[in-house]
Amino acid sequence: MFFNSLAFAVFLPIVFFLYWFVFNKTKNTQNALLIIASYYFYSCWDWRFLFLLVFSTFLDYYTGIRIEKSSTEKGRKFWFWLSVGVNLGFLGIFKYYNFFSTSFAQMLTAVGVKASPILLDVILPVGISFYTFHGLSYVIDIYYKRIKAEYNFVDYSLFVSYFPLLVAGPIERATHLLPEIKVKREFDLEKAKEGVCQIIWGLVKKVVIADTCATYANAIFDNYATMNSWSLILGAIYFAFQIYGDFSGYSDMALGISKLFGLDLLRNFNYPYFSRDIAEFWRRWHISLTTWFRDYLYIPLGGSKGSKAMQIRNVFIIFLVSGFWHGANWTYVTWGFINALYFLPLLLLSRNRNNLEAETLKWNFDSVGIIGRMLYTFSLTCIAWVFFRAKTISDAFLYLKRIVVNREFSSQYLLNERYNYELLLMVGVFVLVEWNNRTKEEPISGKYNTVKMALAIVAILAFGTYSDYKEFIYFQF
Incomplete structure (x- = not known):
């Protein structure tokens, strides 16, 4: 179901009416309706992948609580890496397995070893990169004690599966969206x-x-x-x-x-x-993804601190990973590499923060x-x-x-x-x-x-x- 489809033109008014005139008594009823609507919206693509979304939601909900309740650092790390590993594992299987298998076979063939790739007959679940990153940011923030775990499963489920952002973002943070979800909304005409x-x-x-x-x-x-x-x-x-x-x-x-x-x-x-300049472009384009990589990859790697060599390394890592996030094709990696090359002169001349205001x-x-x-x-x-x-x-x-x-x-x-x-x-x-x-x-x-x-x-x-x-x-x- 696309936003620009007739089906959505029927779906949205129905949900709007039910939300404000039938399920408007409490925050819980509002959230429950939005979850049902979101699951229906997602199932219109392929109902089978709805189970993957529900499993991913429960995984991060449960591991977030376990991380917070763990009394030892070893226990915290176990639940943290379990969540990260399973999330990235699903992403890797559905989105990148065939790419790596084909690339490895091509590499062997190039050096004279005959090889045929072993491919999986799987369909890429729509929105998997987006809702996976929703869950990852939530678990990472709990692990580093930036937020508390959410114990209301309905509220957390809505944070992950909310249909306007479910299949193509923006990539939300628990610190921003969860507080809004946890209070009853009143209709505002303006x-x-x-x-x-x-x-x-x-x-x-x-x-x-x-x-x-x-x-x-x-x-x-x-x-x-x-x-x-x-x-x-x-x-x-x-x-x-x-x-x-x-x-x-x-x-x-x-x-x-x-x-x-x-x-x-x-x-x-x-x-x-x-x-x-290119630095300003990336502060303005796909802001939720850019800031996600900045906060959860670039800064942990050292960001703009350290030697110039480390700064250059960090820039190339974040742009290459950003390119790879977009798809399992070397064209996307090359696109990321080119943008890193564009960014490099600004970094070396310390001009990457010049154009901060419109x-x-x-x-x-x-x-x-x-x-x-x-x-x-x-x-x-x-x-x-x-x-x-x-x-x-x-x-x-x-x-x-x-x-x-x-x-x-x-x-x-x-x-x-x-x-x-x-x-x-x-x-x-x-x-x-x-x-x-x-x-x-x-x-x-x-x-x-x-x-x-x-x-x-x-x-x-x-x-x-x-x-x-x-x-x-x-x-x-």
Whole structure:
């Protein structure tokens, strides 16, 4: 069940009505309804994996209590590593086993040893990377005595399985979401209105921008060997806006849906394509994952302390692991490696913390430099996205090579590129709207909000009717 599906358009109002008008007596009844709704939502993908979600939930709930109650450090470590090991074990089997088996067989073949990979016929459970990280952060925080264990199984289950964030985040922390879950929510009309506005704007990003760009990006990447330089550049740009509209659109919808139920989720995007360097980009892109790796991997490794060599090591580890988290393919690892290379000069020159505040443009020469740095950072990001999108590393290099050696910048016809210039205009308008929205709490708010809402709904219906692309990219992670 996708957020942009008719099934969800029926599901959400029903849950909303039951939540506020039937199960609104106590916090426990509200949470119980949301768990039932979340389990139903997840079972719509594949009901068999619901048992894995329930088992993972019970594992971390139980081990969290055992860690807190253990009187010895040995006992605490046992329950901690049991939780971490089982969680990462499930993630490894379902997401990475076939990748490692195939890679090992290829390595043996390369050195002259014939080998065939032993593969498992398994389907990747949707959202496993996200709910696994929810549980891991909870157990880690208990082990290091940052939080107390949650003894209410219903409350903890909702923290892990809450349907707006279950399959593609944001990756929540127990310190943020559990306190909200543990109190009864009262209906707030203004918050509900904000939620509706955020849902609609997320749908605009997904249906109007991401899905439209996907049609063109897919055609160009799938036929890159016959494309000229201009088409390949457009393909990279289209994919950049596809993945941004797709993932930030989902995040906006998740936050908006959650507001309908009186709960606030972590912000996951902060206009990353207006970043002035790669460090700023990563403070603005997929914020919940970036901060997760910062707090649970980068800082424990030593972070920015120690020698430059250790700092460089830590940067490469966190970017490589981040790339590998996205999928079992060397293209994702390469994407992470490239971003680490981008980050390295900023680290060595101690400029990785330079752009912490949002910049405003004025009619002066300094603004030209700011725009130039934004365009430069966006260009670097698009190059890295080529590796993220390509099927193999070789395809990515050949794609980039053709941009350089082809040097043909004439308009190239593709059957589904008949509205190429119109799409460029639409993307340009979207960028201007995003720039205007960057200082606002809610994009569709303020003056003429009714007109904005009506235009957004018309655009969603118009583009959604003719769009064949429905899935969210991050559902596969």
